[in-house]
Amino acid sequence: MTSARFDLAIAEACRIAQVPFEEFVSTVMAGGYPCLPGAAPGSLRRFDETDLLTLYIYGRLLAFGFGGLRAGEYACRAHAGLRAEPRAKSISIALTSDGGKRVVIEQDLQHPAAAMLPERIHFDIAAIRRQLQQPADRSAAEPA
Numbered sequence: 001m002t003s004a005r006f007d008l009a010i011a012e013a014c015r016i017a018q019v020p021f022e023e024f025v026s027t028v029m030a031g032g033y034p035c036l037p038g039a040a041p042g043s044l045r046r047f048d049e050t051d052l053l054t055l056y057i058y059g060r061l062l063a064f065g066f067g068g069l070r071a072g073e074y075a076c077r078a079h080a081g082l083r084a085e086p087r088a089k090s091i092s093i094a095l096t097s098d099g100g101k102r103v104v105i106e107q108d109l110q111h112p113a114a115a116m117l118p119e120r121i122h123f124d125i126a127a128i129r130r131q132l133q134q135p136a137d138r139s140a141a142e143p144a
Helices: 004-017 021-029 049-063 068-084 125-132 135-140
Strands: 090-095 101-106 120-124
Touching: 004 021, 004 049, 021 049, 021 068, 049 068, 049 120, 049 125, 068 090, 068 101, 120 125
Parallel strands: none
Antiparallel strands: 090 101, 090 120
16 A cells, blocks of 8 residues: 555646546556656655656656556656756657667757657657646646
């Protein structure tokens, strides 16, 4: 069973990132979201900007029809990429020529590497940051 503090921190992050709370908790409980902040025993659960960006990407992947576990897998790959490249301009999940999928982090939108791969889901990180910072959207997403 999760603690109330656990649920409240996740619920607030889900509200901000516009992610279905119950589905996200199910993904976490199934071990499908290993980049969850505070997952280590005794560590604090605080969602920083990178964590919220990642959670937003998770939610959009669900909207594209990915299952929770697959969405969690790709969101956490994006999380690792954002931690490694904090100035990333975009992130893409692209199909490769051999049928696999990879996460591409791009710093230069003028010559995106993923543009060479026609089958991709592209996330504009600057636009997502703006979306997450809009207080009007946050209050509109609050439950009644």
